[in-house]
Amino acid sequence: MVRKLLKLQILILALLFIPGCWGYQEVDESAFILALGVDKGRENRLNLTAQIAVPKNIAGGGGEGGGAGGGGAKSTMIVSVEAPTILAGLELLGSFVERHPSLRHTKAIVFSSELAREDMGRYLAPIVRYRQFRRNTFILISRGKARDLVENTQPIMEDNPAKYIELLVGTSKYTGRFPISSQVHSFYNAAKSQAREPVAILAAVGGDRQEDQVGDDKSAGGYLAGEIPREGGNKIDLMGTAVFRGGRMVGELTGDETTVMEMINGKFYEGIFSVPDPRVPGKYILLEVQGERKPTVQISLEGKVPVIDVEVPLDAEFLSIQSNISYEQPGAIGEVEDAFARLLQEDTAVLIRKTQEEFRADIFGFGEEARKKFLTWPQWEQYKWLEVFPLAQVNVEYKINIRRIGLLRESSPVRES
Amino acid sequence: MAIKNERIGPVEAVSLAVVFIAAKIYLTFPALMVSLGLSAAWMVVLLAVLISLPAFLPVAVLMDKYPGKSIIEIGEELVGPYLNTVFVLGYLAFLLAVESMVLRQFAERILMVSIPDLPISMAMSGMVLGTVMACFFGLEAIARSTRISSVFIGILLVLVLVATSPYWSLNNLAPIWGPGLAEVMGSGIMKLSLTSEIFLLAIIYPSINSKGTWNMWKLGSHSLIIAGLILVTTVITFMLTFPVMVAREISLPTFEMARLIYFGPFVQRLEPVFIPMWALAALLKLTIGMYAMLSLLTGLLKLPYYRPLILPLAIIIISVAFIPPNVTTAVMIDEGIIRTWGWVPTFGLPVILLAVSIWRRKETDSGGKKTS
Numbered sequence: 001m002v003r004k005l006l007k008l009q010i011l012i013l014a015l016l017f018i019p020g021c022w023g024y025q026e027v028d029e030s031a032f033i034l035a036l037g038v039d040k041g042r043e044n045r046l047n048l049t050a051q052i053a054v055p056k057n058i059a060g061g062g063g064e065g066g067g068a069g070g071g072g073a074k075s076t077m078i079v080s081v082e083a084p085t086i087l088a089g090l091e092l093l094g095s096f097v098e099r100h101p102s103l104r105h106t107k108a109i110v111f112s113s114e115l116a117r118e119d120m121g122r123y124l125a126p127i128v129r130y131r132q133f134r135r136n137t138f139i140l141i142s143r144g145k146a147r148d149l150v151e152n153t154q155p156i157m158e159d160n161p162a163k164y165i166e167l168l169v170g171t172s173k174y175t176g177r178f179p180i181s182s183q184v185h186s187f188y189n190a191a192k193s194q195a196r197e198p199v200a201i202l203a204a205v206g207g208d209r210q211e212d213q214v215g216d217d218k219s220a221g222g223y224l225a226g227e228i229p230r231e232g233g234n235k236i237d238l239m240g241t242a243v244f245r246g247g248r249m250v251g252e253l254t255g256d257e258t259t260v261m262e263m264i265n266g267k268f269y270e271g272i273f274s275v276p277d278p279r280v281p282g283k284y285i286l287l288e289v290q291g292e293r294k295p296t297v298q299i300s301l302e303g304k305v306p307v308i309d310v311e312v313p314l315d316a317e318f319l320s321i322q323s324n325i326s327y328e329q330p331g332a333i334g335e336v337e338d339a340f341a342r343l344l345q346e347d348t349a350v351l352i353r354k355t356q357e358e359f360r361a362d363i364f365g366f367g368e369e370a371r372k373k374f375l376t377w378p379q380w381e382q383y384k385w386l387e388v389f390p391l392a393q394v395n396v397e398y399k400i401n402i403r404r405i406g407l408l409r410e411s412s413p414v415r416e417s
Numbered sequence: 418m419a420i421k422n423e424r425i426g427p428v429e430a431v432s433l434a435v436v437f438i439a440a441k442i443y444l445t446f447p448a449l450m451v452s453l454g455l456s457a458a459w460m461v462v463l464l465a466v467l468i469s470l471p472a473f474l475p476v477a478v479l480m481d482k483y484p485g486k487s488i489i490e491i492g493e494e495l496v497g498p499y500l501n502t503v504f505v506l507g508y509l510a511f512l513l514a515v516e517s518m519v520l521r522q523f524a525e526r527i528l529m530v531s532i533p534d535l536p537i538s539m540a541m542s543g544m545v546l547g548t549v550m551a552c553f554f555g556l557e558a559i560a561r562s563t564r565i566s567s568v569f570i571g572i573l574l575v576l577v578l579v580a581t582s583p584y585w586s587l588n589n590l591a592p593i594w595g596p597g598l599a600e601v602m603g604s605g606i607m608k609l610s611l612t613s614e615i616f617l618l619a620i621i622y623p624s625i626n627s628k629g630t631w632n633m634w635k636l637g638s639h640s641l642i643i644a645g646l647i648l649v650t651t652v653i654t655f656m657l658t659f660p661v662m663v664a665r666e667i668s669l670p671t672f673e674m675a676r677l678i679y680f681g682p683f684v685q686r687l688e689p690v691f692i693p694m695w696a697l698a699a700l701l702k703l704t705i706g707m708y709a710m711l712s713l714l715t716g717l718l719k720l721p722y723y724r725p726l727i728l729p730l731a732i733i734i735i736s737v738a739f740i741p742p743n744v745t746t747a748v749m750i751d752e753g754i755i756r757t758w759g760w761v762p763t764f765g766l767p768v769i770l771l772a773v774s775i776w777r778r779k780e781t782d783s784g785g786k787k788t789s
Contacts, residue, residue, distance in 0.1 A: 010550060022534040131530060136679050166682055185584065185677060192662040195588075368588035376597045377455045377661075 028055075031099035033090075034076060034162045035153050037110045037146030038123060041082045046115075046123065048089035049080045049147040050101065051161065058160050076161050078151050086127050103132040107165040108153075109139055109184070110146040110203065113242065113249060121191055121247015128188055135185040138169050141242035141249065143204040143226050152205045152235035168238060169201065176262050176271040177221050177255035178202065178238045191247050195367030195385060197359075198244045199261075202252055206230065206237035220274060221255030243359050251359045257351045260344060263312050264364050264396060266294040273316075277323045278339040285327065285336055286320040287402070297369045301383075306392040308366050316340065317404040324413045328405040337400040348396045362389040423624045427631035429560035430618060432567045433705050434640035437614040439647040440702035442574075443695045444522050446648075447655040447670040449752050453604050455661050457595025459653045464605025466645030469612040470638060472760065476615075476767040477634035480622050482774060488619040488767070489716035495773045504770075505717045507762035508620075509710060511613065511755070516706040517737035518751040520544060523699040525744040526669055531692065541738060544703060545731045551704040552711060552727050556624055559708055563701050573694040574647070577671060578654040580678040580687065585657040589664075610759030611648065612641055619767065620709045671695070707734065 037049035058075045079097060083089030093101045111120050127133050142149040155164030172180045182201040190198035204226025223229075225237040241253040241261065253261060262268040268291040277283040292315040300307045316337075321327055327336050355361055367385040374380040425433075447458075454461035483491045488508070492501035524540040532540075551559055595601055618625075618636050625636065655670045658677065667673050675691035678684070710730055711723040720726070741747040 007550070007553070010546065013546070022532065022536065022539070131533070134676055135673065136677055136685070163682060170681075189660050189663050193660055194662070195660075365588075368586065368591075371588060372591040372593075374592040376592050376594050378596070380592050 025100070029099055030102040030104070031093070031097050032102050032105040034105060035108045035110060035150050035165060036086070036103070036106055037112075037142070037150035038086060038115060039112045039146045040115045040118070045082050045084050046086065046089060047080060047082050047147065048086060048093075049078060049150045050090075050093060051150050051153060052077045052079060052097065052101070053105070053161070074154075075159060076154075080147060086123055087130060103127075103130070104134075105162060106133070106137050107162045108169070109137055110142050110149050111139070111200075112142050112144070112146040115146075116141050116200075116242060116244070116249035119247050120244070120249065124184065124188065124247065125191075128184065133184075135188065136183045138165065139182050139184055139187050139200045140203040140238075141200045143202060143224065143252075148205050149203055149236060154235065156234055164234075168234070168236065172201075172238070173269045174271070175221075175255075176259040176268050177240070178225075178258055179241055180262060180267045180269065187244075190365075191244070193367070194381065195362070195371055196365040197246070197361035197363050197386070199363050200242045200244070201238055202240035202242045203236060203238050205235050219256055220272075221259055224252055224254055241363075243355070243361055243363055245359065245361045250361060251354065253351070253354070256347050257354070260347045260351050261363060263291065263314070263344070263398075264295060264310055264348075266291070268314075272319065273340065273343070275336060275340045275343055277321075277325070278335045279325055280323040283322040284320075285318070285322070285339075287316040287336070287340060288319050289340075290315045292401070297366065299366060299370045299373065301370060301373050306366075306370065306388060308369075308392055308394045310394070310396045311399060312396065313399045314401070316400060316402045318402065318406045321411050324411045326411045328408070328410055333402050337402055340400050341398045344398050345396070352394045352396070356390045356392070356394070360390045362386060366392070366394075423556040424626045425557055425560040425621075425624055427625060427627055427636055429564045430621065430625045430636055431640045431643070432564040433560055433621070434615055434617055434636070435644045435647070436563050436567055436570075436698065436701045437617050437705045438612055438640070438644035440519075440698045441611075442648060442651040443669075443671055443698055444519070444526065445668055445670070445748050445752075447652045448665055448667045449748070450608075450652050451656060451661060451664040453608070454601055455595035456590055456592055456656070457601045458656060459590075459649055460595070460601050461604045461608060462611065462649050462652050463645070464602065465608040465611045466641060466648065468606060468609050469615065469641055469645075469764075472609055472764045473612075473615055473637045473641060474634065475771045476619055476764065477632070477637050479767050479771040479774060480619055480633040485623055487621075487623050487712070487716055488616075488770075489713060491774075492770055495770050495777070502717065504762075504766050505713055507766055508616065509713050509717075511616075511759050511762045512706055512710045512713070513734065513737060514750070514755050515614065515759070516703060516710065516734050517740075518747050518755065519699070519706070520703055520734060521738040521741060521747040522744060522751065523703075524738075525747070526672075527696075529744075530669065530672060538739075541735055544700065545735055547700050548703045548707050549727055549731050551700070552707055553724060556621065556708060559701075559704055563705070566697055566701060570694050570698055573690060574651075574671075577675045577678070577687075577691055577694075578650065580680070581654065581658045581674045583679070584677060585654075586660075587657065589656050589658075589660045590653075607757060609764065610756045612644065613755075613759040613763040614706075615641055615644075616763035617705065617709050620712050707731070 032053045033050045034053050035051040039047040041047040054075055054077055079093060081089050081092045083092050090101045128135065153161055153165065155161055158164040172178050178201045179199050187198045187200055190196050202225045206226045206228055223239055225239040228237050228239055239255045241258045242249050243251045243253060259268065259271060270288065270290045273287050273289055274284040275287055277285055292313040295310050295312040298309045318328065327333060355363055366389065370385055371380050374383065450458040450462055479491065489501065489505055492504050520541055524537055524544060527540055528535055528537060615637055618633065618640065622633060651671065655674065656664060658674055659667065672688065672691060675688040678687045707730060711726055714726050715723040741750060
């Protein structure tokens with residue numbers, strides 16, 4: 001009996017250690033930062049802007065808890081501080097925020113393009129070591145101040161700004177206009193790699209540019225973030241890609257160029273394309289396109305320069321034929337497939353030239369395919385792929401298959417009045 | 418409780434050995450292998466496991482020549498009490514080093530990951546307290562708990578490994594030979610000690626109720642193959658998820674993999690699933706190691722019971738665990754010393770014993786009577 005009591009006492013004592021009494025922190029003692037903006041400050045310092053969740057307003061929900069512009073309580077609080085490093089800035093926040101700042105629920109980290117063009121790597125790499133920071137946090141590059149982007153991250157349809165960020169970033173799966181995997185994980189891996197360069201989502205505050213775009217004949221994805229001709233809705237635009245060499249930003253890609261990049265990377269899921277009608281100028285054929293399989297990449301390193309051959313298979317479905325010509329017929333489908341392939345080839349040529357001549361950055365990860373040609377790591381390192389890539393001959397071929405024709409099996413012209 | 422009275426089944430014995438060997442996947446082991454073998458890290462581990470099979474064969478042959486006897490009793494019979502004491506101290510040194518460095522690493526990682534304000538002494542004391550309690554209950558309780566827990570640990574481990582598949586890239590395994598074929602082969606041979614914990618079976622062999630169907634070789638080979646599969650699979654999955662330059666930096670590979678899991682808004686942040694599995698594996702490894710040490714000490718000192726030794730041994734383990742000034746030194750000792758030279762007492766000394774046994778047998782056969 002005594003022994004049993006002794007064992008029980010020891011077990012209870014052990015239980016005291018289990019919750020880690022020394023390290024406990026109540027949930028309402030933490031200030032959860034949902035989005036963190038990093039701008040260049042004065043004198044080699046950083047200007048940090050934190051969007052901190054106000055849980056009672058998020059939980060209150062309904063019409064008031066939402067966010068921007070309404071008369072109700074806001075679901076987040078925006079604070080800014082200047083500090084030499086990100087973590088030092090978080091510590092400073094504790095001086096005037098009544099709760100301890102926490103990165104445990106940070107959904108996005110936003111760097112200004114000004115800072116990104118200097119050297120973002122030296123700020124990002126150290127916080128990966130921090131236990132609160134998660135590698136699946138999204139990275140956004142703001143074309144203006146990161147502070148402006150964070151301040152304007154005010155959801156309308158969501159109560160929870162974290163959910164808003166997550167859903168907004170997730171729309172790339174259906175448009176392909178900005179990179180689908182712009183998490184710290186993929187960015188960090190690419191920044192450390194000798195086989196590819198990192199990319200990140202390009203973002204900006206937008207929403208009131210309708211009147212600026214009169215006469216603009218850009219395609220639907222031919223814009224950068226902040227330039228989309230639109231009015232109303234959330235203030236944040238996500239469109240295009242920020243291209244990096246290592247930890248330094250070297251350029252931008254438009255939405256269309258990003259879509260082509262994703263197709264070549266094998267990360268394109270689906271999107272809608274407006275293909276010029278091959279028979280009737282001025283009219284368009286709308287296709288819903290899906291990435292059918294991963295592209296096949298063949299690399300030859302035998303010549304003086306690498307030769308890269310890429311075949312991208314795509315499935316498509318007719319959404320709309322403005323000219324009402326019966327392109328659904330087997331004989332005519334090929335015309336549309338060829339027209340679409342030509343359209344993509346034009347964009348691809350522009351993209352390849354940009355990446356090789358202007359950015360000198362392998363954002364497609366061809367280096368990872370090339371690495372398979374080597375037997376040992378020292379041989380691979382000696383080849384210096386990232387320096388060789390700008391000289392490579394890149395050939396991209398699109399295999400378009402229009403599989404489905406929508407709910408109309410044939411088209412006939414609308415009667416003219 | 419007397420060790421001689423405890424009986425466990427062969428499956429439980431295999432579970433003990435597998436957990437004792439494979440629990441290192443929850444520490445820095447995968448990242449260390451990537452540092453060593455680069456893109457061929459999985460080959461280094463596979464080679465080490467394959468080499469451990471013939472390395473274990475002398476141990477198996479030796480134990481089966483003397484059924485019902487532990488390695489201590491066999492050693493005393495073959496080389497005498499004084500030299501055997503040296504051998505047993507060698508086994509003890511290996512186990513003490515493993516126990517203390519594993520305890521230190523697990524405690525430091527718990528602090529690093531979740532409760533940084535907890536004093537390291539409290540973290541280590543808490544873990545050792547659990548180990549002490551388990552040892553009081555005896556081998557049968559430890560073995561049965563391990564057998565049941567290993568199923569849950571295995572399922573959760575598979576979940577963590579498979580759920581990172583969206584991040585996998587086969588290209589991370591290129592170039593195929595990593596630093597070079599010769600380096601990979603050399604590293605694989607040098608890392609034979611990755612599976613040195615299989616020596617546990619030689620210590621607890623008398624307690625294994627083999628029913629005549631499970632000899633030492635069967636027990637050991639099954640344990641090595643299963644544990645090897647776990648080690649290789651974990652390293653491969655880690656390499657598929659993180660490229661070489663990033664993988665070698667990571668302190669807690671399996672934890673980082675668990676943190677990456679993301680299947681939309683509703684299936685993410687699954688590391689709370691991982692931490693109990695991690696803690697349970699740590700506790701089982703420490704318990705098994707401590708029991709093995711108790712068994713050796715009891716045999717060496719010819720004591721009828723091991724319970725009086727539990728608390729003193731626990732204090733010794735904690736004291737040794739405090740010797741490294743920081744976790745990096747503990748990892749360095751584990752990887753650079755234990756995992757490089759651990760094969761000497763665990764595989765090397767039994768070879769000497771087997772050689773003596775064969776020599777004595779020849780003398781007996783040729784002379785017709787035992788010589789001293």
